[in-house]
Amino acid sequence: MNQQIKNSTEQVPSEVMSPSSDMETFIKVINFNFFYGKKQTLFNINFAIPTKHVTSFIGPSGSGKSTLLRNFNRMNELLPGVRHEGDIAIDGKSIFDASIEIIALRRRIGMVFQKSNPFPRSIYENVVFPLRIMGRNKRSLLNETVERSLRSVALWDEVKDRLHENALGLSGGQMQRLCIARAISSQPEILLMDEPCSALDPIATAKIEELIVELKKEFTIVIVTHSMQQASRVSDLTAFFNFGKLIEFDHTHRIFTAPIEKQTEDYITGRFG
Amino acid sequence: MRPNSNTAVHFFLNHEKKTSLFRLWSNQFLTVLCVLFSLFTLVPLFSLLYLLIKKGLPLLHFSVFTKLPPPPGLHGGGFGNAIVGTITMVGIATLLSAPLGILGAIYISEYAPHSSLTATVRFIAKLLTGIPSIICGAFAFALVVLHTGEFSALAGGVALSILMLPTILLTSEQALIGVPSSYRDASYGLGATPFQTIWCIVLPEALPAMMMGMMLAVARAAGETAPVLFTALFSQQWASSIMEPTASLSVLIYNFSALPYHYQVQMAWTASLVLVAMVTGINILAQLLFRRKFQ
Numbered sequence: 318m319n320q321q322i323k324n325s326t327e328q329v330p331s332e333v334m335s336p337s338s339d340m341e342t343f344i345k346v347i348n349f350n351f352f353y354g355k356k357q358t359l360f361n362i363n364f365a366i367p368t369k370h371v372t373s374f375i376g377p378s379g380s381g382k383s384t385l386l387r388n389f390n391r392m393n394e395l396l397p398g399v400r401h402e403g404d405i406a407i408d409g410k411s412i413f414d415a416s417i418e419i420i421a422l423r424r425r426i427g428m429v430f431q432k433s434n435p436f437p438r439s440i441y442e443n444v445v446f447p448l449r450i451m452g453r454n455k456r457s458l459l460n461e462t463v464e465r466s467l468r469s470v471a472l473w474d475e476v477k478d479r480l481h482e483n484a485l486g487l488s489g490g491q492m493q494r495l496c497i498a499r500a501i502s503s504q505p506e507i508l509l510m511d512e513p514c515s516a517l518d519p520i521a522t523a524k525i526e527e528l529i530v531e532l533k534k535e536f537t538i539v540i541v542t543h544s545m546q547q548a549s550r551v552s553d554l555t556a557f558f559n560f561g562k563l564i565e566f567d568h569t570h571r572i573f574t575a576p577i578e579k580q581t582e583d584y585i586t587g588r589f590g
Numbered sequence: 591m592r593p594n595s596n597t598a599v600h601f602f603l604n605h606e607k608k609t610s611l612f613r614l615w616s617n618q619f620l621t622v623l624c625v626l627f628s629l630f631t632l633v634p635l636f637s638l639l640y641l642l643i644k645k646g647l648p649l650l651h652f653s654v655f656t657k658l659p660p661p662p663g664l665h666g667g668g669f670g671n672a673i674v675g676t677i678t679m680v681g682i683a684t685l686l687s688a689p690l691g692i693l694g695a696i697y698i699s700e701y702a703p704h705s706s707l708t709a710t711v712r713f714i715a716k717l718l719t720g721i722p723s724i725i726c727g728a729f730a731f732a733l734v735v736l737h738t739g740e741f742s743a744l745a746g747g748v749a750l751s752i753l754m755l756p757t758i759l760l761t762s763e764q765a766l767i768g769v770p771s772s773y774r775d776a777s778y779g780l781g782a783t784p785f786q787t788i789w790c791i792v793l794p795e796a797l798p799a800m801m802m803g804m805m806l807a808v809a810r811a812a813g814e815t816a817p818v819l820f821t822a823l824f825s826q827q828w829a830s831s832i833m834e835p836t837a838s839l840s841v842l843i844y845n846f847s848a849l850p851y852h853y854q855v856q857m858a859w860t861a862s863l864v865l866v867a868m869v870t871g872i873n874i875l876a877q878l879l880f881r882r883k884f885q
Contacts, residue, residue, distance in 0.1 A: 390779065392775070392778065392779060395774075395778060397703075397704040420781050420782075420783055421781070422781075423778065423779060423780065423781035424780070424781030427779075427780075428779035428780075430772065430775055430776065430779070432772060434770075434772035434773060434775065434776045435776075436773060436776065436777075436791060437773075437795065446777075446780060446782075447780045447781065449790075450780065450781065450782045450783070450786050450790070451781075496776070499776075499780065500779075500780070503780075503781075
């Protein structure tokens, strides 16, 4: 079951990419290379992320984990001079296929950023923004969505009396939960989280972590984190990146108790980074 | 070793005392100097205002806003047509330059921030801000007056719009750059199109700063003489269309101050006071309306 990902250029057989055959693959990364201008930041990444599980990306700063995450919804294409080789498939279909509309792709994938970024408008309008941009403005649908989304991030009871107040008046942890509510309000299939707790205190972090475990019933979640405790608490699978390479990918408990690669062991035991 | 280290400590303390005293005094001295020089910069401004009020106030009546300028040598009248002319020309200039400047800024900061066209537009806009205003007048003269065969408010408006365009473009661009990129990330990440992101998220955030930049450009254009001097010329009458010579406050001041009649020179002072009051009014209004919102 435990595989190492070799840094070879030839196609890796599909069965070695997933740590477990009983998990259904949802996101598949195939021979993926990524470049900022001339600088290559990802090297021949091959692996498969299973559906409705939490997969965490760990590794030192600059190891390429955020870059890979931002490729899943093609957010990197907002930057100038980026280029990729290889492929990423979601639900069996290449996201780089000419028939894929980038807007439609992003609507299937919710994203939560490192720094919470609610729009400077009401809590209500923040949650319904994804629906509004799809042209769905029916009041009953919007109301229903706001309650459902805020309930699933455990924010409803805290804000139900002030839905029409400015979202910037919330606390840091509440704002981040609001951003998660906004990301899931249009019911995407995947939730990408880029260090969602790095700016939060331990109590707010604990709430978000509980939430992640809860949300995996509905969504395929990929989370980038610098906290190894967090990875071990919330994720089913863990991928360790270093210098733009995927070093090891396995069940979380195995990564943290019996890593195969020396680099992984050194990192999780704090001997470098 | 002990006595040695003691003397060393002693020396060190003494030395420290001297330098800290020196620092204290030089700090105080330089602070006083800064305050003095800041007060100094206010002297020209306040002496100007004092002179304007002293010389302009005697003739300031309600009738100066409603009556026509007196013929040379005669008393009475006002400069109502010049006030209307200035407002008309600045209005035309704003209508011409604001859409162009704002849409241009949206293009260069949102749609193509890294293209070479953007770099060129930004560079040329910066060059344009340094162009002497009389050149704008000459250009509008060649572009409008020579073709229509008539000095007009339209020509004056075109001249002022050339003056306003780079200011509006550059301040609007700054306003857009000032919108945190995390808003754009959030919007694009949720699947918004560039159009939705710009019009629903970025523009509402940038609008107060953009409006402020526009009003500052308006205030500057209202006070310009050279661009309207030989495009709109001047008129003793109320303008009946934008296609005829039109009076403006700045040209009235220019004309009347050169006349050998005391009354006309006095009226030029009054017109100056009104012009400065208008420009200051616009500035203060811009600050009040838009400053708080984007801080």
